[in-house]
Amino acid sequence: MRIGIPRSLLYYKYLPFWKTFLTGMGAEVETSPLTNKKILSRGVEVAENELCVPVKAFYGHCMALRDNGVDALFVPRVVSVEERAYTCPKFLGLPDMIGAVAGSLELPPLLTPRLNQREKPREFKLQLMDFAREQFGLRRLEALAALESARLAQRRYQEGLAGGRKPLDLLPASRxxxxxxxxxxxxxxxxxxxxxxxxxxxxxxxxxxxxxxxxxxxxxxxxxxxxxxxxxxxxxxxxxxxxxxxxxxxxxxxxxxxxxxxxxxxxxxxxxxxxxxxxxxxxxxxxxxxxxxxxxxxxxxxxxxxxxxxxxxxxxxxxxxxxxxxx
Ligand code: SF4
The missing domain is CATH 3.40.50.11900 (Rossmann fold)
Incomplete structure (x- = not known):
């Protein structure tokens, strides 16, 4: 299965994790191109006017991936990444916002794992293991192996950033x-x-x-x-x-x-x-x-x-x- 990851929003934070996790489960991952005039104007055309510009761009990136023929779009619902805190409401509602136009834009199916660590920090792991089982039919040990590789890839990325490199230097074709x-x-x-x-x-x-x-x-x-x-x-x-x-x-x-x-x-x-x-x-x-x-x-x-x-x-x-x- 070819899964598209839009080059927008949390891409810049978690691409190494997502990409390694999805490939570890046997998927092929494709990212959308750098934001350009066409991507942004298409996003602006279909998104609600009062949304912020990065969310508008996100719509355009989904459309670019559709044009590239991916089989599914990765649009996680990131509710909370730590105890007693939330992310911006736009991240909570992203799968709904994209889902609302998916039919009219003929987008491929959305993969929308729900990630919420507000109550329990370890939930994240269980939520991703459920996702691995439901979407990819992975057994517990296989899912754990994919998660571990993803964690290491994300750690390497963060060490690179802490060492003074920019996401633009470390993410694919970002410069x-x-x-x-x-x-x-x-x-x-x-x-x-x-x-x-x-x-x-x-x-x-x-x-x-x-x-x-x-x-x-x-x-x-x-x-x-x-x-x-x-x-x-x-x-x-x-x-x-x-x-x-x-x-x-x-x-x-x-x-x-x-x-x-x-x-x-x-x-x-x-x-x-x-x-x-x-x-x-x-x-x-x-x-x-x-x-x-x-x-x-x-x-x-x-x-x-x-x-x-x-x-x-x-x-x-x-x-x-x-x-x-x-x-
Ligand atoms: S915090 Fe939320 S509203 Fe603000 S720019 Fe990010 S996604 Fe948009």
Whole structure:
């Protein structure tokens, strides 16, 4: 069976795990191409208007995989990835949203394992073993072997990230964000690039932001360079705990970067119409101000234009450079 994994949303977090797990069960895995104009416009056409741009892109990626003739689409329902926390409601509803248009778009069948660790952290394993049995007819030991290989692949990926590599360097055919040149190391500024991985690493949605920042002299510091548990611990530095795991990671990153003065400035990428982002944006801005770290928020949607983005990041980096010189 050829299973398509859309190159969007949690692809940037868990592709090594999903891919190894599915191939370990005997499937052939195909990922959709990098987001491009056609993928995004098709997604925008069929998705509800009020959705955030990465979810709109997800629809387009499903359609690209359909065109490539995959037998099934992998659209997990990721409810919770840790105890007493949830993911964004869009991840909970993703199989329903895609399922609602699957008939009219003639999408292949959806594989939608439900992953929920809110009550019990070990449920994840059992839920995936059930999925392996129901969808692939695997016995317990076979499913456990596939899960173990997947866990190791994900660990290698995370070690690579912790070692300073970007998802774009480690995931297959992802390097759209290549800088054409970079200023010498002594002239670079440490810029924290904050946001959800599916926003900051999708070169089409962000107008190739990573490469542009690197060309302008940014030495990027990314949330993925820090271990998840360290980010979670750093995120507790707020009066009320956040419900959403991925937003906690973002808060943990800004807390750590500002506390330890790890960055000269922060660029925060958020999606228009994103509920969780709009809530933590206030906390992030407050935190940066408190530690006197310049911060620029960039809101992206399907209409984001290249010219405006370049002017803004040029002005921001120029300001950082002058600030540094004056200091
Ligand atoms: S967290 Fe925001 S950007 Fe991410 S899927 Fe949810 S609404 Fe969209």
């Amino acid at each position: 759209f964000n290549t800088p054409r040149w970079r200023p010498p190391a002594e002239k670079r500024k440490r810029i924290g690039l904050l946001g959800h991985p599916y926003n900051i690493y999708d070169g089409y949605l962000t107008q190739n932001l990573i490469a542009r920042l690197e060309e302008m002299g940014a030495e990027l510091v990314l949330p993925e360079m820090t271990d998840h548990n360290v980010l979670m611990k750093a995120a507790t530095d707020v009066p009320k705990q956040l419900y959403w795991t991925y937003e906690k990671e973002i808060m943990g990153a800004i807390n750590l970067w500002t506390e330890k003065q790890m960055v000269d400035g922060v660029v925060y990428v958020l999606a228009f119409a994103c509920g969780p982002d709009s809530l933590i944006q206030v906390l992030i801005e407050h935190r940066a101000k408190l530690h006197n770290i310049p911060l620029m928020s960039l809101t992206i949607d399907e209409h984001s234009g290249e010219a405006g983005l370049i002017t803004r990041i040029e002005a921001f980096i120029d300001m950082l450079m002058r600030k540094k010189t004056a200091a």
